[in-house]
Each structure stands twice: as structure tokens, then as C-alpha cells.
Amino acid sequence: MTSDASGSPAVSELTDPRTGAPRGTAVLSRLPEVRAAVAGARAALPGWSALTPKERGRRLDRLAGLVEEHAAEYATREGAGTGKPETETAGEVEQVADLFRFFATAARTRTAPAAGLLVTGHESWVRWEPVGVVGVVVPWNYPLLMAAWRCAPSLAAGNTVVAKPAETTPDSLELLAEHAALALGPGVLVGLPGDRETGRLLVESAVDMVAFTGSGRAGADVAVRAGTRRVSLELGGNAPAIVLPDAPADTWESLAAAVTYNAGQSCAAPARVITLPENYEDAVAGLTAAMAARVAGRDFGPLNNPEQAERYDRLVAASDAKRNSVADIAPAPGEEAGHWRPARVLADLPDDDPAVTEEVFGPLLTVQRADGVEAALALANGVPQALAASVWTSDLTTGLELTAALNAGETWVNCHLVQTAELPHGGRGASGHGTDLSTLALQEYQRPKTVTVRLGRRG
Structure with missing residues (x-):
């Protein structure tokens, strides 16, 4: 329903993931609100796109x-919806400010295809033009950061944006839209709170492009609804980490820290550790110890919502792992009913185990044993998702050879989840297509137009 009996917009109950208790309400935008948001962005488009890259910057x-001036409020809002500890929210708010600064400059340094006298008697060049109004749909795991990943390059390229946060985490994007109205102008970045139905309405509305970050199933639905319009999809991952016998001594602690950051709710987080026979037992022991040192409630936050907690529980229950090592949970007083899930290691499990083939999206690592390096590579590339991967070895040549052979859009050697605005991030296969971050992301939100002029005077 668009509104209740009083004519007010419908609302949903918000829950604190740390306690499970209600924490307020959020508007559920429906067709009138979606149309108004898109119309506002459409009205702002001519003025915004006409600005020079310098002025937009x-x-x-x-x-x-x-964002920097109000960093504490952003962090508080981000923590309210996600349950993240302050150490995580503060760093993510800092990244958001950096992203807008990066793209403020990146739009002024763009490159174009060859130009000049390419056809006898004619001069040609390429104009990069904005796509128009971009509908952005972002998930609940990084509500503010994922919005910045999508909105910053889109805005820098001259588009206006209607951005819909996840139903459970509307808080920080609401503030970003308020600040965008002050800094960019009315209608340039419009926030649209709501649920999945709101997202479907936005995708089907009069936007020129859709940028979606979320699950594979939802991404496939977006692609169908968008039709012939441009779509950029980042659909999650199930990242392998190939650990060879000569891996650095800090490998286990590094992987444990990466998979428990944001409670493992990161599309590029390590999920599947793959070893050789000679270091399998060392890997299980090392990871078990490293994950046991990561305590939910002390070192990382809860899962975001009951549905995600149920997914974690379902995949763990369905696993045939012979070894299931579980760390402690230590919620603060009053937070015992939150969506806390422990750091966990599953070992001695079949290669087609649900915890291997599906993305758990939680603080969990599986450990698989491959007969050799080629077999390890086959396991790494053996799932539909292809977003990110890492290799752990002291042999740089081997590490680089494996990263070249891995089917993933982003790879690391002896590290994981190391990202910066200058480097592109994007998936393949079931992980979607498109590019976030780096100057390459600008091309997601622009269209090339060739201009050719005949030279010489006509008699």
C-alpha cells in the first residue's frame, strides 16, 4: 500500500541488529514517491550535466x-542500521569522503578514443555524455559505502541519481541526500527509502540506467525489468583463498580478520580456503586458532537481519563437514537477543557441500584439500561466482601466475580485501558485470558520441 488510512506513507519497523529490538520506522516509498523522486532528478539533470567537470568537481x-564535517553523525547512523563497531564505521565514513574527492578530480582527467584526421578530409573526435537519470539500489552490508561507490562516479560523469537504500538501513543515505542537496543542488542526488517493492518500482520507472548491488537472484530480476536500458550489476561472491605450503606466517590471522570484518558480510570476503595435502592440517589448525581469537560482540558485529541469520544457520546445518570449530560470542549486556553469529571453520567436507557452493555471507571459512596446484585452481574457479580471490605464497612468480589464471575481477597475493579508490572492482559470471571504483567506473555512467566533420570549403 502507498499510504495508511490517514493518507500518510506506509512505514516499516526498523530493528537494531545488536539487540533485536525495534529502533524506529522508515518510509516505504511507493509509486507516487518513486515518480516524484525520478521527476526531481530529471528536472535537475540539464543543469547538473551542463556544468563543466571542474565545477561538478x-x-x-x-x-x-x-561528510567529513559530520563524520560522527554518519558513523552513528551507519552503526544503528548495521550494528557495526565504531572502528569499522569510522573507517568507512572516511572512505566515503575520499571517494567523492577522488571522483571530483577523476572526471577532469578522463581519456577518449583516438581523435583527429582518421578519414581523409574529415576531422573526428568522441564526446563522453552522461546517461541521464541513474537509479541506484544498494544493499544493507555497506549502506553508505556502497552508495558512494555507485553515486560518486555517476554524479561526476554528469548524471543525476535516485538512490534506494536497503529496507533495514535507510539512515546514512538519508543524511547523504540532505547534504547532497546543499552541496550539489536540489534533485541531483535523491534518496528513496523503501523495501524490495520500492526497488522494483524504481527499476521499472523512467530512469535511464540502473546500478544494482545485491544478490544474484535479485540482480537477474533487475536485468529483466530494466530491459534494454543499461544495467551495472555487482552480485556478490564466494571468494576462494588458495593457500600454498610456503604461505606467510600471518596467513591465518589475516584471513580470519578479513572474513570477520563486518561479520563476513562482504561480497569480496574470503570464504573458501583451498590448500594442498601437505599443508591441509596446518591450515585447519591455524585457521581454527585464528578464528577462535575473533569473538563476536568484541571484535566484530552481528549479522544484519533475521533472514541473514537464518541463512547462516541453514547452511551450517546442511553442511556435511566432519569438523566444525566454533568461536565464542560475547554480546554486551542487553544485546543477547541480537543477530550474533560466531566465527566458524568447517573442514573435512565434500567439494559440493552447500557451505562451499553457496555464499554464506557470514563469519565462516571452509577448508578444502586439493591434490595439486592445478586442482586447487580448478576448485577456486569451480563455483558460479567470480568476484574476488587471493593467493598465499612466498613464491611471487607462482602467486602472479595463479592470479592470472583465477576467474575473478579482483585478486590479491598475501592479502585480502585491500582496496582503494584508484583500483577497479567488478565481477564476472554470476557475480555480475560492471566496474566500481577507479577512473574506469566513469565509463559505466557515460555514453560515447562520435562527431565527424568534413573539412574544406565547398565551392
């Missing part, structure tokens, strides 16, 4: 300054 830099 100045305004985006101003928005970055507002």
Missing part, C-alpha cells in the same frame, strides 16, 4: 567536506 568536493 568543486561541488562534489564540497559534499566530501560535509
Whole structure:
């Protein structure tokens, strides 16, 4: 329903993932609100796209300054919806400001295909033009950061944006839209709170492009609803970590830290540790100890919502792992009913185990044994998702050879989840397509137009 009996917009109950208790309500936008948001962005498009990259950059830099100025409020809002500890939210808010600053400059340094006298008697060049109004749909695991990943390059390229946060985490994007109105102008970045139905309405609305980050099933639905319009999809991962016998001594602690950051609710987080026979037992022992040192409630936050907690529980229950090592949970007083799940290691499990083939999206690592390096590579590439992967070895040549052979959009050697605005991030296969981050992301939100002019005077 669009509204209740009083004519007010429908709302949903928000829950604190740390306690499981209600924490307020959020508007569920329906067709009138979606149409109004898109119309506002459409009205703002001519003025925003007509600005020079320099002027758009100045305004985006101003928005970055507002994010920094109000960093504490952003962190509080982000923590309210996600349950993340302050150490995580503070760092993510800092990354958001950096992203807007990066793209404020990146739009002024773009490159174009060859130009000049390419056809006898004619001069040609390529104009990069904005796509138009971009509908952005972002998930609940990084509500503010994922919004920045999508919105910053889109805005820098001259588009206007209607951005819909996840139903459980509307808080920080609401503030970003308020600050965007001040720094960029009304209608340039419009926030649209709501649920899955809101997202479907936005995708089917009069937007020119859809940028979606979320599950594979939802991404497939978005692609169908978008039709012939441009779509950029980041659909999650199930990242392998190939650990060879000569891996660095800090490998286990590094993997444990990466998979428990944000309670493992990161699309690029390590999920499947793959070893050779000679280091399998060392890997199980090392990971078990490292994960036991990561305590939910002390070192990382809860899962975001009951559905995600149920998914974690279902995949663990369905696993045929012979070894199931579980760390402690230590919620603060009053937080015992939150969506806490422990760091966990599953070993001695079949290669087609549900915990291997499906993305758990939680603080869990599986450990598989491969007969050799080629077999390890086959296991790594053996699932539909192909977003990220890592290799752990002291032999740089071997590490680089394996990263070249891995089917993933982003790879690391002896580290995992190391990212920066300058480097592209994007998936393959069931992980979607498109590019986030780096100057390459600008091309997601622009269209090339060739201009050819005949030279010489006509008699």
C-alpha cells in the first residue's frame, strides 16, 4: 500500500541488529514517491550535466567536506542500521569522503578514443555524455559505502541519481541526500527509502540506467525489468583463498580478520580456503586458532537481519563437514537477543557441500584439500561466482601466475580485501558485470558520441 488510512506513507519497523529490538520506522516509498523522486532528478539533470567537470568537481568536493564535517553523525547512523563497531564505521565514513574527492578530480582527467584526421578530409573526435537519470539500489552490508561507490562516479560523469537504500538501513543515505542537496543542488542526488517493492518500482520507472548491488537472484530480476536500458550489476561472491605450503606466517590471522570484518558480510570476503595435502592440517589448525581469537560482540558485529541469520544457520546445518570449530560470542549486556553469529571453520567436507557452493555471507571459512596446484585452481574457479580471490605464497612468480589464471575481477597475493579508490572492482559470471571504483567506473555512467566533420570549403 502507498499510504495508511490517514493518507500518510506506509512505514516499516526498523530493528537494531545488536539487540533485536525495534529502533524506529522508515518510509516505504511507493509509486507516487518513486515518480516524484525520478521527476526531481530529471528536472535537475540539464543543469547538473551542463556544468563543466571542474565545477561538478568543486561541488562534489564540497559534499566530501560535509561528510567529513559530520563524520560522527554518519558513523552513528551507519552503526544503528548495521550494528557495526565504531572502528569499522569510522573507517568507512572516511572512505566515503575520499571517494567523492577522488571522483571530483577523476572526471577532469578522463581519456577518449583516438581523435583527429582518421578519414581523409574529415576531422573526428568522441564526446563522453552522461546517461541521464541513474537509479541506484544498494544493499544493507555497506549502506553508505556502497552508495558512494555507485553515486560518486555517476554524479561526476554528469548524471543525476535516485538512490534506494536497503529496507533495514535507510539512515546514512538519508543524511547523504540532505547534504547532497546543499552541496550539489536540489534533485541531483535523491534518496528513496523503501523495501524490495520500492526497488522494483524504481527499476521499472523512467530512469535511464540502473546500478544494482545485491544478490544474484535479485540482480537477474533487475536485468529483466530494466530491459534494454543499461544495467551495472555487482552480485556478490564466494571468494576462494588458495593457500600454498610456503604461505606467510600471518596467513591465518589475516584471513580470519578479513572474513570477520563486518561479520563476513562482504561480497569480496574470503570464504573458501583451498590448500594442498601437505599443508591441509596446518591450515585447519591455524585457521581454527585464528578464528577462535575473533569473538563476536568484541571484535566484530552481528549479522544484519533475521533472514541473514537464518541463512547462516541453514547452511551450517546442511553442511556435511566432519569438523566444525566454533568461536565464542560475547554480546554486551542487553544485546543477547541480537543477530550474533560466531566465527566458524568447517573442514573435512565434500567439494559440493552447500557451505562451499553457496555464499554464506557470514563469519565462516571452509577448508578444502586439493591434490595439486592445478586442482586447487580448478576448485577456486569451480563455483558460479567470480568476484574476488587471493593467493598465499612466498613464491611471487607462482602467486602472479595463479592470479592470472583465477576467474575473478579482483585478486590479491598475501592479502585480502585491500582496496582503494584508484583500483577497479567488478565481477564476472554470476557475480555480475560492471566496474566500481577507479577512473574506469566513469565509463559505466557515460555514453560515447562520435562527431565527424568534413573539412574544406565547398565551392
